[in-house]
Amino acid sequence: MSGDGPAGLRGAVRALLGRGGPPRKWRATADAVARGEAVWHPARPAEAAVCAPAAVHGGGVMEWSGPVADTFPALGVVEIAGAALAGPHGWAFTRGGHLLPELTWFGGDVAAMRLPRSRETERLRGVCLSLASDSASRNYSHFLLDALPRLGVFLDAGFALSAMDHVLCPVPPSANAERILGRAGIDPARIVWARPGVSYRPDVALVPAFPGLRRNVPAWVPAFLRGMMAPLPPPSGRRLWVTRRGGQRTIANEAEIEPVLARHGFEVYEPGSHPDQPEDFASASVVAGPHGAALSNLAFCAPETAVLEVVPSDHRYPHYYSLSCAAGLRYACLPAPSAGTRPAGTAGPSPFDCTVDPVALDDALWRLTDGP
Numbered sequence: 001m002s003g004d005g006p007a008g009l010r011g012a013v014r015a016l017l018g019r020g021g022p023p024r025k026w027r028a029t030a031d032a033v034a035r036g037e038a039v040w041h042p043a044r045p046a047e048a049a050v051c052a053p054a055a056v057h058g059g060g061v062m063e064w065s066g067p068v069a070d071t072f073p074a075l076g077v078v079e080i081a082g083a084a085l086a087g088p089h090g091w092a093f094t095r096g097g098h099l100l101p102e103l104t105w106f107g108g109d110v111a112a113m114r115l116p117r118s119r120e121t122e123r124l125r126g127v128c129l130s131l132a133s134d135s136a137s138r139n140y141s142h143f144l145l146d147a148l149p150r151l152g153v154f155l156d157a158g159f160a161l162s163a164m165d166h167v168l169c170p171v172p173p174s175a176n177a178e179r180i181l182g183r184a185g186i187d188p189a190r191i192v193w194a195r196p197g198v199s200y201r202p203d204v205a206l207v208p209a210f211p212g213l214r215r216n217v218p219a220w221v222p223a224f225l226r227g228m229m230a231p232l233p234p235p236s237g238r239r240l241w242v243t244r245r246g247g248q249r250t251i252a253n254e255a256e257i258e259p260v261l262a263r264h265g266f267e268v269y270e271p272g273s274h275p276d277q278p279e280d281f282a283s284a285s286v287v288a289g290p291h292g293a294a295l296s297n298l299a300f301c302a303p304e305t306a307v308l309e310v311v312p313s314d315h316r317y318p319h320y321y322s323l324s325c326a327a328g329l330r331y332a333c334l335p336a337p338s339a340g341t342r343p344a345g346t347a348g349p350s351p352f353d354c355t356v357d358p359v360a361l362d363d364a365l366w367r368l369t370d371g372p
Contacts (some may be wrong), residue, residue, distance in 0.1 A: 021110060021114065021115060022086040022113060022114065023113055023115055024237060025096075025098045025099065026098055026100070027094070027098040027099075027102050027112055028108075029100050029102045031093055032078075032296065033078075035205050037095065038079060038100070040076050040079075041078075043076045043153045043156035044075065044076075044153065044156055045217070046071075046072060046073055047220075048070065049069045049218065049322070049325070050325060051322065054249065054321050054332070055333070056332070057332060057333070057335075057360060057363065058335060062311065063316065064318040065214075065316040065317055066318060066319075069216040071215075073209075075156070075208070075209045075211065076157055076208075076209055077101065077153060077154055077157040077159065077206070077208050078103060078205065078206070078208075079206055080095070080204070080207065081095065081203070082186035082201075083095065083202060083204070083205035084097075084200070084202075085130050085168055085199070085202070085205055086115070086116050087194065087197065088116075088195060089116065089134045089135070089136075090130045090131075090132025090194055090200075091104055091116070098114075102212060102287040103133055103207050103208075104140070105134035105135070105210060106134070107288060115210075117197060118199040119197040121199050121200075122192075122199050122200050123199055123201050124165070124192065124200055125202075126202070126204070127163070127164055127165050127205075127206060128192070128202035128204070129161070129164045129166070129168070130150075130168040130205055130206065130207045131168060131208075132147065132168065132170050132194040133146040134146065134152065136173075136254045136319060137170040137171040137173060137194065138293065140176070140293040140296060142293075143310060143320075144177070144180070144299065145211075145212075145221060145299065146210065146211065146212075147170050148184065148228070149171075149224055151184055151186075151208070151209055152220065152221070153211055157208070158251065161185055161223065165202075166190055166191075166192050167186050168192050168200055169191050169192070171194065171195070174272070175275050176271070176276070176277045178276070179276075180228075180229065180278065183228050184228060188325060213239065215322065217299075217320045217323045218326060219326045219327075221299065221323075221326060222323065222326050226282075226299065229278045229300060231298060232278060232279060232282035233279055233282050233283045234282070234283070235285045235305060237285050237286075238280075238286075238346055239264065239265050239266040239284065239286040239287075239288075240266065240269040240281070240286070241267065241288050242287060242288070242290075242295060243269065243270055244290050244294075245270065247292070248349070248355070249290070249291070249315060249349065249350055249351070249352065251290055251336070251354060251355070252353040253358075256358055257356055257358050259362055260358050260362045260365065263265045264362075264370075266286075266288065269289075277294070277300075278297065278300040280297075281300045282300045282301060282303060284305060285305060286306045286368060287301065287305060287306070288308035288309075288368070289308075289309070290310040290354065291309055291319070295319075295320045295323075296323065299327060301327060301329055303328035304329065304330060305327075305330065306329070306330045307324050307335060308332050308364055309321070309324075309332075309333045309334070309353070310333070310356055311334065312336055312338045312354035313334045313336065313337050314338035314350040314354075315350035315352075321333065332368060336354040337354060338350060339353050340352040
């Protein structure tokens with residue numbers, strides 16, 4: 001790329017990032033490595049995904065809105081000299097301006113990507129590890145399950161944090177997330193927060209592969225997260241109902257089902273009021289609630305913890321089914337009708353609340369906790 005000094009760099013980065021549309025230039029990671037534009041450092045071999053069919057209360061088979069993985073690809077760290085790391089998602093570009101989409105949440109779905117707009121360039125002298133990941137600065141689930149496990153890939157590839165000059169990190173989306181990041185062993189003086197509108201230009205970037213597949217979690221991820229937060233308390237008999245009260249995609253009739261929850265010994269758990277979520281979930285024997293980011297804390301539950309996920313009809317994604325399988329939890333789900341249905345092919349989360357049948361919930365909780 002041509003241009004010297006800050007002005008030249010800004011112009012070059014604007015050219016390769018475009019104006020917010022789909023990528024104009026991209027490469028498969030293996031292609032970039034074969035062309036000498038990047039170096040692959042292996043970390044983990046491919047592994048099978050072991051998931052028993054989900055137990056569906058009310059009968060039938062859960063038809064997920066996205067694929068459930070049967071295998072996870074081999075993982076490694078991509079080393080790129082002269083890279084650009086774009087915006088809060090940390091999308092990695094080669095020196096020649098080619099995006100490497102397989103390192104992102106989107107994987108090979110390049111057509112769905114929209115390039116971030118770059119307003120400024122920040123030079124980073126030396127070697128920079130990137131833990132930035134799609135939506136990790138605004139969504140706890142992406143922060144916990146997509147961004148932090150990239151550190152595990154980095155360490156498994158044989159690298160050490162002490163050898164890094166910089167670590168590009170997502171801004172923690174909550175106090176709880178900030179506390180978890182504080183346990184990762186990263187020198188605070190080396191952290192660079194991944195900000196919107198900024199293209200980061202390290203001399204050398206180390207970009208760990210996406211730690212799994214979109215909405216699917218391999219078994220090593222919860223093991224890594226539990227190890228990072230060790231020691232965690234053992235299950236103590238707590239029964240958590242993880243509410244989404246006050247947010248999007250809530251249970252419209254939650255007040256109606258609260259007597260059912262009380263009868264089965266559940267405490268209504270509001271995640272935003274709890275700064276120690278890993279410990280709370282580790283101490284739970286049963287976790288139930290509607291699909292939502294706080295259920296990513298299932299990663300901290302002990303094996304055999306019982307899980308009941310309320311799955312809205314307009315938001316049937318397998319994140320927490322896959323995570324429960326990965327963590328060795330006893331997973332079941334309860335379908336719940338959403339108040340509306342998005343047009344086919346609509347991307348992103350559903351905006352609609354759902355309604356839970358109190359009788360069906362009562363039966364599901366009984367079977368999960370006290371039944372046969």
